Amino acid sequence: MLKETVEIKVDYEKAGVSSEGCAPVLDCYYNTLTEEIGRKKHKAIIICPGGGYDWCSEREAEPVAFRFLGAGICAFVLRYSCVKKKFPTDALECGAAVKYVRDNAEKFDIDPDKIIVCGFSAGGHLAATMANFWNSELLTKPLGCNPEDIKVNGSILGYPVITSDPEYTHEGSILNIIGEEKSSELRELVSMEKRVSENTPPTFIWHCADDGCVRVENTLWYMCSLSKYHIPFESHIYEYGGHGLALCDETTATWEGHYQPVAAHWAEAAIDWVHRL
Template sequence: MQKETIELSFDYDKAGIRDIGDRAALDCYYHTLTEEIGRKKHRAMIICPGGGYDFCSEREAEPVAFRFIGYGICCFVLRYTCQRAFPQNALECAAAIKYVRENAEKFDIDPDKIIVAGFSAGGHLAATVANLWNDEILTKPLGCNAEDIKVNASMLCYPVITSDPEFTHEGSILNLMRGREDDKELREYLAMEKHVGGQTPRTFLWHCSDDGCVRVQNSLLYMTELAKYWIPFESHIYERGGHGLSLCDESTATWEGHIQPICEAWTDAAVKWALRI
């Protein structure tokens, strides 16, 4: 396995971003190319950790990459900037997709099999680029065509989806609305279930029905819209487990509640789903 980290950037002026803050980084984990094995054109997965758009959780970053790369999926962990107004982190995710696709030969990946995965607030970020990849709000600042940042599939793990105050994770939405907290139009725009359409890729979702942090309605609302537009999806709703489980085992647990053997099955299901793309 090879690992390298690159800094991501784009035309901040075109995006109307003045206070840039730290630059996003992309940790690239990819297979060593050997003469014996040869090229495989692996699938690629860009991982967006959660953290309420306050921080990027380490529990949902490298450990997830290590789990999936063992199944032949090249993984790219996006360390997106946090506590920054929309669309800065969405542009960073789109820039990551563009970089991975442009370097498909180097990473030995199939440029038409790029998955964007996200946990909690990172799930909102993944859903954002999955639905807005063909929108000028992303393509114009990046100076690219929509096909350059197209999402081929999305994997949403206990995701923040809606901005409806009844069901959303309010902290995540407010972090995206920094400086525009009273902008009702922006709040509605940040509801990803309202952007689902023909451009939305096939999707894998999982959630726990007793999640008290990001209510399961987030996934249910999204699934309803996917079904409405006949977008293929696979979903797993577990009876209990709460929030922020990551891999659901000791490798990512910080307390015993993070160890949920039943929910742990999501990784096997996700791998089988990803290998069908």
């Protein structure tokens, strides 16, 4: 296994957002190329940890990357800029990360048409944003690229923040990306169940029914939108487990409540889904 960390370059000025405090980096985990195994053109997954757009959880970063890498999927962890700023700052950073991975497909021995975004909680919102905005000028124009350069071929969403509906959203996450002006138009724009279209890629999504932080309605509404547009998806709603489980096992558990053997099935199911994608 090889690892390297690269800085992600974004021209924030072109997007009309501030670059203050922005320093995104991408940790790249990929398999050592050997003559015995040869090139495989692996699938790739870009992981966006959660943290309410305030910070990036380490529990939802490298441990998750190792789990996918062990299954033959090249893994990348995006540590996006967690400072209060206006949308689409983080989405631009995620788009630039997708472009970097695609541009370096030969180096990492990956299939450039099999790049998946994965996110947890607020990182799930970021992954869903990338899945729904990859062909939007809101991203392509500032990044100076074509939609195909930042197209994602699938998304994996774990207990994601999806809606901006005040009754069901995680308000802290939404306020962190719409900024202090609290624009109603911007709030509407970042409600991901309303951004699904025929261009949204296949999706794997999971949640716990008793999540008291990000309510399960976020996932249920997103599923309804995917169904409306006939987007293939696989979903798993677990009876209990709460929020922030990451891998749900001893690998990432910080206390007893984060160890849920039943919900831990999500990782195996997601890996199988990626292989079938």
